[in-house]
Amino acid sequence: LAKTTQPISMDSYEGQEVNITCSHNNIATNDYITWYQQFPSQGPRFIIQGYKTKVKNEVASLFIPADRKSSTLSLPRVSLSDTAVYYCLVGNYGGSQGNLIFGKGTKLSVKP
Amino acid sequence: GAVVSQHPSRVICKSGTSVKIECRSLDFQATTMFWYRQFPKKSLMLMATSNEGSKATYEQGVEKDKFLINHASLTLSTLTVTSAHPEDSSFYICSARDVGNDEKLFFGSGTQLSVL
Numbered sequence: 001l002a003k004t005t006q007p008i009s010m011d012s013y014e015g016q017e018v019n020i021t022c023s024h025n026n027i028a029t030n031d032y033i034t035w036y037q038q039f040p041s042q043g044p045r046f047i048i049q050g051y052k053t054k055v056k057n058e059v060a061s062l063f064i065p066a067d068r069k070s071s072t073l074s075l076p077r078v079s080l081s082d083t084a085v086y087y088c089l090v091g092n093y094g095g096s097q098g099n100l101i102f103g104k105g106t107k108l109s110v111k112p
Numbered sequence: 113g114a115v116v117s118q119h120p121s122r123v124i125c126k127s128g129t130s131v132k133i134e135c136r137s138l139d140f141q142a143t144t145m146f147w148y149r150q151f152p153k154k155s156l157m158l159m160a161t162s163n164e165g166s167k168a169t170y171e172q173g174v175e176k177d178k179f180l181i182n183h184a185s186l187t188l189s190t191l192t193v194t195s196a197h198p199e200d201s202s203f204y205i206c207s208a209r210d211v212g213n214d215e216k217l218f219f220g221s222g223t224q225l226s227v228l
Contacts, residue, residue: 034217043118043205043219044156087155100146100207100217102156 004088004103011109018075020106022088025069033064033071034100036087044087047073083110114140114210118220125196126228133191133223135206141186142208150203162189196227
């Protein structure tokens with residue numbers, strides 16, 4: 001399973017766009033890239049998932065370059081409630097062997 | 113997104129007792145569920161993969177007789193911490209794979225176990 005590397009922490013201010021980059025140099029051909037958000041004492045919440053190029057939903061965008069060795073989660077106009085830990089995960093979900101191994105995540109602190 | 117329900121959210125028990133945690137996929141069927149453990153300010157650690165109708169697959173270092181997993185239906189997996197001890201105190205989280213939704217993983221809200 002591909003190992004991921006993210007910044008340990010990031011600071012931002014309300015209203016700013018935040019970009020969190022994750023490195024996954026040994027990503028496999030059939031691996032997806034998924035981002036989760038976790039608040040203290042809660043389970044991770046699914047944010048976005050992609051395989052290549054760009055994916056966008058109502059809360060975030062995910063940019064994946066052609067070589068897929070990294071990905072960037074973009075959060076537009078963050079608010080205080082976006083303060084959380086963000087995890088980038090890479091894995092192949094096919095069959096019963098697919099699972100996700102969590103890295104250390106990025107602790108995002110949004111200030112007023 | 114899909115909903116995964118986990119109960120109880122918090123449990124306090126005496127040392128030596130057993131505790132059962134339930135994980136349900138509410139609006140989809142999950143042939144595969146996963147159990148994680150998380151210590152304060154640490155990342156999630158995968159404990160085991162739960163497969164409907166077959167034995168669970170445990171990660172290295174996880175005692176299968178200590179953490180019993182049952183996945184008897186397509187919507188329910190249970191984790192039983194047997195003969196719990198204070199060192200088993202932790203935050204336990206389950207997840208379920210939604211095959212019909214690009215196999216995305218959705219997580220339960222977690223269970224905080226405190227063993228006295």
